Amino acid sequence: xxxxxxxxxxxxxxxxxxxxxxRTSAETRxxxxxxxxxxxxxxxxxxxxxxxxxPDICGxxxxxxxxxxxxRAATTMGAREGKFAxxxxxxxxxxxxxxxxxxxxxxxxAAQRAGLNVIKTNHSGYPxxxxxxxxxxxxxxxxKTETGKPAAIALLTHVDGNYGNLTDAAAIAKVCHDAGVxxxxxxxxxxxxxPINARELGIDFIVCSGHKSFAACGPIGIIGANGEWAxxxxxxxxxxxxxxxxxxxxxxxxxxxxxxIAAFPEVKKRVLRWDEEVAxxxxxxxxxxxxxxxxxxxxxxxxxPKHHDLIRLETQLFHEIGENHRKRGYYLSSExxxxxxxxxxxxxxxxxxxxxxxxxDTQLDYIINAFTEIAALRF
Amino acid sequence: xxxxxxxxxxxxxxxxxxxxxxRTSAETRxxxxxxxxxxxxxxxxxxxxxxxxxPDICGxxxxxxxxxxxxRAATTMGAREGKFAxxxxxxxxxxxxxxxxxxxxxxxxAAQRAGLNVIKTNHSGYPxxxxxxxxxxxxxxxxKTETGKPAAIALLTHVDGNYGNLTDAAAIAKVCHDAGVxxxxxxxxxxxxxPINARELGIDFIVCSGHKSFAACGPIGIIGANGEWAxxxxxxxxxxxxxxxxxxxxxxxxxxxxxxIAAFPEVKKRVLRWDEEVAxxxxxxxxxxxxxxxxxxxxxxxxxPKHHDLIRLETQLFHEIGENHRKRGYYLSSExxxxxxxxxxxxxxxxxxxxxxxxxDTQLDYIINAFTEIAALRF
Numbered sequence: 001x002x003x004x005x006x007x008x009x010x011x012x013x014x015x016x017x018x019x020x021x022x023r024t025s026a027e028t029r030x031x032x033x034x035x036x037x038x039x040x041x042x043x044x045x046x047x048x049x050x051x052x053x054x055p056d057i058c059g060x061x062x063x064x065x066x067x068x069x070x071x072r073a074a075t076t077m078g079a080r081e082g083k084f085a086x087x088x089x090x091x092x093x094x095x096x097x098x099x100x101x102x103x104x105x106x107x108x109x110a111a112q113r114a115g116l117n118v119i120k121t122n123h124s125g126y127p128x129x130x131x132x133x134x135x136x137x138x139x140x141x142x143x144k145t146e147t148g149k150p151a152a153i154a155l156l157t158h159v160d161g162n163y164g165n166l167t168d169a170a171a172i173a174k175v176c177h178d179a180g181v182x183x184x185x186x187x188x189x190x191x192x193x194x195p196i197n198a199r200e201l202g203i204d205f206i207v208c209s210g211h212k213s214f215a216a217c218g219p220i221g222i223i224g225a226n227g228e229w230a231x232x233x234x235x236x237x238x239x240x241x242x243x244x245x246x247x248x249x250x251x252x253x254x255x256x257x258x259x260x261i262a263a264f265p266e267v268k269k270r271v272l273r274w275d276e277e278v279a280x281x282x283x284x285x286x287x288x289x290x291x292x293x294x295x296x297x298x299x300x301x302x303x304x305p306k307h308h309d310l311i312r313l314e315t316q317l318f319h320e321i322g323e324n325h326r327k328r329g330y331y332l333s334s335e336x337x338x339x340x341x342x343x344x345x346x347x348x349x350x351x352x353x354x355x356x357x358x359x360x361d362t363q364l365d366y367i368i369n370a371f372t373e374i375a376a377l378r379f
Numbered sequence: 380x381x382x383x384x385x386x387x388x389x390x391x392x393x394x395x396x397x398x399x400x401x402r403t404s405a406e407t408r409x410x411x412x413x414x415x416x417x418x419x420x421x422x423x424x425x426x427x428x429x430x431x432x433x434p435d436i437c438g439x440x441x442x443x444x445x446x447x448x449x450x451r452a453a454t455t456m457g458a459r460e461g462k463f464a465x466x467x468x469x470x471x472x473x474x475x476x477x478x479x480x481x482x483x484x485x486x487x488x489a490a491q492r493a494g495l496n497v498i499k500t501n502h503s504g505y506p507x508x509x510x511x512x513x514x515x516x517x518x519x520x521x522x523k524t525e526t527g528k529p530a531a532i533a534l535l536t537h538v539d540g541n542y543g544n545l546t547d548a549a550a551i552a553k554v555c556h557d558a559g560v561x562x563x564x565x566x567x568x569x570x571x572x573x574p575i576n577a578r579e580l581g582i583d584f585i586v587c588s589g590h591k592s593f594a595a596c597g598p599i600g601i602i603g604a605n606g607e608w609a610x611x612x613x614x615x616x617x618x619x620x621x622x623x624x625x626x627x628x629x630x631x632x633x634x635x636x637x638x639x640i641a642a643f644p645e646v647k648k649r650v651l652r653w654d655e656e657v658a659x660x661x662x663x664x665x666x667x668x669x670x671x672x673x674x675x676x677x678x679x680x681x682x683x684p685k686h687h688d689l690i691r692l693e694t695q696l697f698h699e700i701g702e703n704h705r706k707r708g709y710y711l712s713s714e715x716x717x718x719x720x721x722x723x724x725x726x727x728x729x730x731x732x733x734x735x736x737x738x739x740d741t742q743l744d745y746i747i748n749a750f751t752e753i754a755a756l757r758f
Binding site: 014016018019021022023024028029032033036037038039040042043077078080081084088093105106108109110112113210211212215216217218219220237238239240243244245246248249251252253254255256259342343 | 393395397398400401402403407408411412415416417418419421422456457459460463467472484485487488489491492589590591594595596597598599616617618619622623624625627628630631632633634635638721722
């Protein structure tokens with residue numbers, strides 16, 4: 001199979017899970033260039049970004065709310081900024097937040113910035129690292145015992161960035177509500193890739209990443225809230241009418257919001273093809289594990305079977321090759337690079353994370369073939 | 380003079396003060412397109428945006444600090460986000476911040492988001508609206524009397540967005556320090572247009588706007604701090620090594636930081652031509668005031684003579700024309716639009732704000748000529 005043919009419309013196949021669902025279309029890049037100038041979306045503004053009608057930001061944020069099944073949505077600069085906004089709106093310094101044991105570092109830092117104490121739930125440990133509703137029930141109980149009151153809020157990482165585990169958000173939301181605790185769902189790795197309906201999941205707040213999972217030019221994200229929580233999150237300034245305090249008036253006031261608008265029609269379509277993405281992830285995982293008869297040589301870490309495109313592999317096989325290779329551990333990214341494949345950290349061989357999101361079947365075959373060729377270096 | 384000749388490299392001459400110093404160069408737009416994909420700057424990241432060496436963000440933030448005469452600088456999403464970060468780092472909820480009487484609404488909203496009480500200094504009132512060191516001394520005293528302790532921090536709007544008044548930051552910083560109060564300078568309308576040296580001005584924190592005054596594709600800004608304040612502003616997470624709490628780990632993680640880097644070489648040069656910009660602003664103001672022999676017909680509001688390109692005019696002359704015009708007040712933006720000039724709010728005739736920043740002498744002549752032609756409609 002010719003490299004030239006496979007990567008004809010992408011110079012490099014980038015497997016980095018940060019990147020695969022953030023690739024922009026030509027249409028989006030055109031929109032960005034058109035609005036590249038500083039405050040270019042603000043020419044027809046009457047004071048509130050989300051009310052601008054040209055470009056139609058006003059209509060767009062309503063579409064976003066519909067898309068996410070949430071009463072009210074707004075753009076932010078990204079998921080981490082959204083998490084801070086929610087924590088800062090709902091909790092007071094000294095309060096406690098319960099987060100899953102797989103939460104991203106930005107969840108912890110956002111909580112620290114808001115002055116909150118963090119209690120992590122357990123996960124099921126190696127090799128699946130599953131987060132269960134039971135772990136939330138236990139940790140919410142623990143919080144109440146230790147602090148004398150319920151957690152101010154709980155956060156669940158819908159799909160974590162280490163193992164790509166898809167959690168049972170509906171069940172965990174129920175556990176939180178039974179304990180009288182509102183829940184924010186961090187969908188940085190899910191919304192924009194797969195269908196999400198906050199109302200059906202029963203969650204109170206949602207946080208999304210435009211540059212990670214909505215094919216947008218970042219930094220941009222989305223926050224949303226249901227019911228009365230929307231009034232809290234989107235509270236207005238007592239002195240400056242119409243200005244959202246938590247949004248500092250206006251957030252994504254540039255090319256980033258235009259890129260999200262331009263990317264959105266295709267995002268709405270692509271989430272409907274999520275089953276195909278999951279099938280691709282499972283096919284890739286099976287092919288990688290089949291590279292050796294010895295199960296310890298290549299092993300998928302995280303819950304099985306895969307229900308997400310982010311795949312973590314333990315790769316003893318590739319590690320052993322590096323031990324006898326003149327380039328040592330750097331051979332792997334180098335061999336992949338020679339084949340037009342990027343996204344692995346240079347030097348990393350014992351394990352790595354990759355994402356199969358958005359690749360065509362042909363591209364996926366090509367990637368599997370590349371790893372197969374490299375695995376043959378062992379002999 | 381032919382419209383086609385004047386606006387040959389810009390479809391429209393946009394006089395909106397938000398826009399004139401945020402126009403991007405072709406070089407910057409190319410950089411943005413190259414890095415339009417989601418997390419495109421993060422491919423070679425080891426965990427901290429400001430340490431990335433390819434693209435050279437690490438070297439760039441050091442250059443920014445040098446450029447601003449500040450010990451340490453970092454990117455933010457904009458000036459408002461920078462103000463909140465400073466307030467949130469230095470003050471506790473319930474503390475008081477003293478701000479100038481011309482402060483932007485985002486200063487108030489940022490303080491409200493941080494839970495601070497705001498006391499405004501006086502300005503000198505109509506028509507100059509001057510902010511003086513004496514007004515800061517009085518207000519800092521008032522704060523101490525009313526609250527029983529010094530203000531937690533003071534903020535000065537270096538150049539305000541209503542009148543384009545350039546304040547005496549060095550003298551006001553001295554007044555604040557004499558009162559034992561640190562000061563943050565909001566340079567959204569100054570740094571990137573004119574030379575600024577925080578150390579020489581004696582200020583503790585600086586806040587800048589990339590999309591407003593650094594010819595960058597937003598949203599992006601800069602914060603900086605001098606001396607021990609830098610440790611406070613850039614404090615690290617107790618649990619996640621190297622992660623800045625106030626920056627939530629990483630801020631401008633996309634095309635926005637690449638655009639700021641691409642724009643920076645020209646920004647460094649253009650601030651050295653600030654005298655020419657001031658001369659242009661004065662020439663334009665004089666020409667506008669000369670449109671009528673009656674001083675009340677066109678009058679510059681704010682301090683005289685102009686020391687900044689943002690010019691506010693009271694325009695009774697243009698208002699009177701609208702009263703007898705079939706398009707009413709909309710005639711003005713319409714007449715300007717016919718001449719390829721944008722940036723005035725449709726319907727606004729009694730007063731307006733415009734900026735002369737970055738226009739060539741020929742373009743400025745053309746703009747003056749346009750207003751002269753429109754003024755002739757009175758007869």
